Amino acid sequence: MSTYLIFNQLRIIYSQFRPKSRTNVLESSQNFLSNKMIRLTLRVPVDYLKKLKIHYKDNIGINSIRQYSDFVKVVEVGPRDGLQNEPKFLPTNTKIQLINKLSETGLQSIETTSFVSPKWVPQMADNIILFTQIKRKAGISYPVLVPNLKGLDNALKAGVKEIAIFGAASETFSKKNINCSINESIQNFTAVIKQADEQNIKVRGYISCVVGCPYEGEIKPKVVVDLASLMLNLGCYEISLGDTIGVGSPRKIKKLLKELQQVSSCDMSKFALHCHDTYGQALANIYAGLEHGIRIFDSSVAGLGGCPYAAGASGNVATEDLLYLLHGQGLETGVNFNKIVEIGNYISKELNRKNQSKAGLAILAQKNHQSL
Numbered sequence: 001m002s003t004y005l006i007f008n009q010l011r012i013i014y015s016q017f018r019p020k021s022r023t024n025v026l027e028s029s030q031n032f033l034s035n036k037m038i039r040l041t042l043r044v045p046v047d048y049l050k051k052l053k054i055h056y057k058d059n060i061g062i063n064s065i066r067q068y069s070d071f072v073k074v075v076e077v078g079p080r081d082g083l084q085n086e087p088k089f090l091p092t093n094t095k096i097q098l099i100n101k102l103s104e105t106g107l108q109s110i111e112t113t114s115f116v117s118p119k120w121v122p123q124m125a126d127n128i129i130l131f132t133q134i135k136r137k138a139g140i141s142y143p144v145l146v147p148n149l150k151g152l153d154n155a156l157k158a159g160v161k162e163i164a165i166f167g168a169a170s171e172t173f174s175k176k177n178i179n180c181s182i183n184e185s186i187q188n189f190t191a192v193i194k195q196a197d198e199q200n201i202k203v204r205g206y207i208s209c210v211v212g213c214p215y216e217g218e219i220k221p222k223v224v225v226d227l228a229s230l231m232l233n234l235g236c237y238e239i240s241l242g243d244t245i246g247v248g249s250p251r252k253i254k255k256l257l258k259e260l261q262q263v264s265s266c267d268m269s270k271f272a273l274h275c276h277d278t279y280g281q282a283l284a285n286i287y288a289g290l291e292h293g294i295r296i297f298d299s300s301v302a303g304l305g306g307c308p309y310a311a312g313a314s315g316n317v318a319t320e321d322l323l324y325l326l327h328g329q330g331l332e333t334g335v336n337f338n339k340i341v342e343i344g345n346y347i348s349k350e351l352n353r354k355n356q357s358k359a360g361l362a363i364l365a366q367k368n369h370q371s372l
Helices: 003-017 022-034 036-042 046-057 060-065 078-082 092-102 127-133 149-157 171-178 182-198 221-234 250-261 282-291 319-328 337-351 358-370
Strands: 073-076 162-168 202-208 238-243 271-275 296-299
Touching: 073 319, 078 092, 092 127, 092 337, 127 149, 149 182, 162 171, 162 182, 162 221, 171 182, 171 202, 182 202, 182 221, 202 221, 221 238, 221 250, 238 296, 250 271, 250 282, 271 282, 282 319, 296 319, 319 337, 319 358, 337 358
Parallel strands: 073 296, 162 202, 202 238, 238 271, 271 296
Antiparallel strands: none
16 A cells, blocks of 8 residues: 555544644554554554654644744844844834834834943944834833943933843853853842843843853753753743753753753743844754744844854844744734834844845845836
8 A cells, every 4th residue: 555545544534533632643643543443444564554643743843833822922032133143234214214113013022132241342322312202102122231240330320121130150261251151140149130120121031052052062951950940039020041052952851841841930931032044944843843832932034143251153033934934834923024124124224234034135136027
């Protein structure tokens, strides 16, 4: 009997074993493949059916995604994380236009700037002017990155309603990036969270180097789990897990998320993935996150960004590419894909740099071809 006919008959018979709930997909498939009726109907050996099970398991990932919400929140970090390491200062008006354009796409969260010392991040020196002049729309959050109490004080003066604090899962990276140890960074952001809470300011947490560090190599998941648990207990409403230098793989991401799932204090709905695409693994890692219940992803329009502490590290996953993946899986984001593509093209031209989004470039090429 041909493989084609076998699969057709399997499809018909499987309808009797279809799981009643999304959580029973794997159990149902095992019952299906072990049933004698199937073997008699198909007249094929059990060993062959076991081989077919391998093919069936290829679809388990899709079904496991469906166990969770069909809505995915996209956090646009391009105006902050994407631009902060640009060597040439981008005019404030251009940044404002970028954020205002993004506000018209259906995004729920747009990270706008950092309240850090201009000595360390010159690109963010216009933070107060920028934040006070953007057109903030109802229903959209405009978080800013805050490293310390001084940064928080300036953010509050500008009218900020949500901030982000950050730490690292690598001792060396923490010292290189924010000039303090992990324990010292915890003391710093503990004070920031406490004061923010007193002002009814929402706090999001970032953890850098969750799977790998340019100095220490692979990071143990337990270090990340402990730091994430601490941040949640301190009052962060959401934790963004950053593969800062893009060395993650689906296996590493799954290993980390499985350990997080085993900790009772770690509600997976409170976690986001922040993937860089240095080795072309960002979308694969995002898919692994989807399979494990992650429904929040950070991304940067046109793939803006990079890490100054890791040679060759590329930018964040492009928002265009992320949306193409999510929408292709039938997941909802509320974000207008075509508008994001246009904005990616706009900011790439303003920066005089290549657009890093494969999906964005493909759509633009199609439009250019049609206009000929």
